[in-house]
Amino acid sequence: MDYDETVEPSKFMADFLRQCGGYAIVDGGLATELEQHGANLNDPLWSAKCLLSSPHLIRRVHLDYLEAGANIIISASYQATLQGFEAKGLSREEGEALLRKSVEIACEARDILYDRAAKGSGDVIGDGTILKHHPVLVAASVGSYGAYLADGSEYSGIYGDAVTLETLKDFHRRRIQVLAESGADLIAFETIPNKLEAQAYAELLKEEGIKIPVWFSFDSKDGTNVVSGDSISECALVADSCKQVVAVGINCTPPRFIHGLIQSIQKVTTKPVVIYPNSGETYDADKKEWVVSTGVADEDFVSYVGKWREAGASLIGGCCRTTPNTIRDISKALSSKSAASTALQF
Numbered sequence: 001m002d003y004d005e006t007v008e009p010s011k012f013m014a015d016f017l018r019q020c021g022g023y024a025i026v027d028g029g030l031a032t033e034l035e036q037h038g039a040n041l042n043d044p045l046w047s048a049k050c051l052l053s054s055p056h057l058i059r060r061v062h063l064d065y066l067e068a069g070a071n072i073i074i075s076a077s078y079q080a081t082l083q084g085f086e087a088k089g090l091s092r093e094e095g096e097a098l099l100r101k102s103v104e105i106a107c108e109a110r111d112i113l114y115d116r117a118a119k120g121s122g123d124v125i126g127d128g129t130i131l132k133h134h135p136v137l138v139a140a141s142v143g144s145y146g147a148y149l150a151d152g153s154e155y156s157g158i159y160g161d162a163v164t165l166e167t168l169k170d171f172h173r174r175r176i177q178v179l180a181e182s183g184a185d186l187i188a189f190e191t192i193p194n195k196l197e198a199q200a201y202a203e204l205l206k207e208e209g210i211k212i213p214v215w216f217s218f219d220s221k222d223g224t225n226v227v228s229g230d231s232i233s234e235c236a237l238v239a240d241s242c243k244q245v246v247a248v249g250i251n252c253t254p255p256r257f258i259h260g261l262i263q264s265i266q267k268v269t270t271k272p273v274v275i276y277p278n279s280g281e282t283y284d285a286d287k288k289e290w291v292v293s294t295g296v297a298d299e300d301f302v303s304y305v306g307k308w309r310e311a312g313a314s315l316i317g318g319c320c321r322t323t324p325n326t327i328r329d330i331s332k333a334l335s336s337k338s339a340a341s342t343a344l345q346f
């Protein structure tokens with residue numbers, strides 16, 4: 001499903017959700033799943049390192065998520081930046097080619113899935129639905145400036161006074177232009193840690209006349225504000241005012257904070273809400289390792305899913321340290337929930 005510039009962005013997402021049966025399943029953690037398969041991401045490029053070293057592994061993980069039931073797969077461009085590639089000695093052209101490649105790999109995984117369906121292998125996905133009726137979108141990931149810093153700054157959102165709106169716009173401009181023309185169905189602005197960066201994205205989309213639909217997804221560590229301390233309502237309002245934004249939400253945030261954040265977002269926008277929390281573990285940015293959190297438990301991730309849907313989220317998946325099994329469980333939980341509510345109507 002390639003985007004059509006004549007289709008209103010809001011209609012694009014409404015149509016897609018209808019095709020999916022009312023809600024869509026987003027994939028799970030990409031970088032952390034690449035690590036599960038042996039990739040060493042201790043590198044300034046983090047998961048984008050695999051675009052150079054192991055594209056086949058990226059394709060395999062995308063396919064695993066599709067088979068687990070994902071309707072939206074997110075490309076490996078989260079930490080793929082032209083500045084990051086240049087620091088590795090790559091030319092501007094090579095960097096741009098790698099950005100496009102991240103989307104091509106995801107599209108290849110979707111093609112493999114559809115080929116299997118066309119050959120009538122009778123495969124089932126996630127919740128048991130036959131492959132043929134499984135709409136899939138490819139989202140091009142854009143991680144924050146903090147992700148590029150590769151020090152976990154997307155979990156603080158504190159960039160210092162020297163980083164202005166213009167700095168952020170200049171940083172992201174070319175990458176967004178390239179990804180908008182890459183063949184992706186939408187751009188996923190992910191793990192947005194502060195309001196300034198959301199404003200930079202919104203202004204860039206307008207200035208550059210970007211037509212492709214996008215979503216804005218913020219991260220939080222307290223359930224009230226985004227990680228920088230900016231209020232989620234103010235951040236969601238920035239997204240609400242931007243025509244190209246087809247969903248607003250939260251990712252890479254512990255599951256225990258999600259319910260309240262969905263409610264806060266819905267107070268300020270009627271756009272669809274996307275949520276894809278992490279496993280609830282904590283990231284040690286120095287060691288580039290995940291550690292089990294002390295305090296409130298998040299282990300029962302999937303049991304929250306029905307409540308998030310009831311609260312109004314219509315795109316649901318997982319972020320760091322969630323796996324294809326998480327996505328399969330989410331898919332099953334939501335399909336049995338929706339079957340139960342359909343049965344009640346009769």
Ligand SMILES: C[S+](C)CC[C@H](N)C(=O)O
Nearest residue numbers: 046147150151152283288
């Ligand atoms: C969402 S965090 C786990 C991403 C990783 C970070 N940008 C890094 O490079 O360490």
Ligand SMILES: N[C@@H](CCS)C(=O)O
Nearest residue numbers: 029030031078191252
């Ligand atoms: N799409 C990215 C988000 C990291 S927070 C990933 O799953 O690796």
Ligand SMILES: [Zn+2]
Nearest residue numbers: 252278319320
């Ligand atoms: Zn994450």
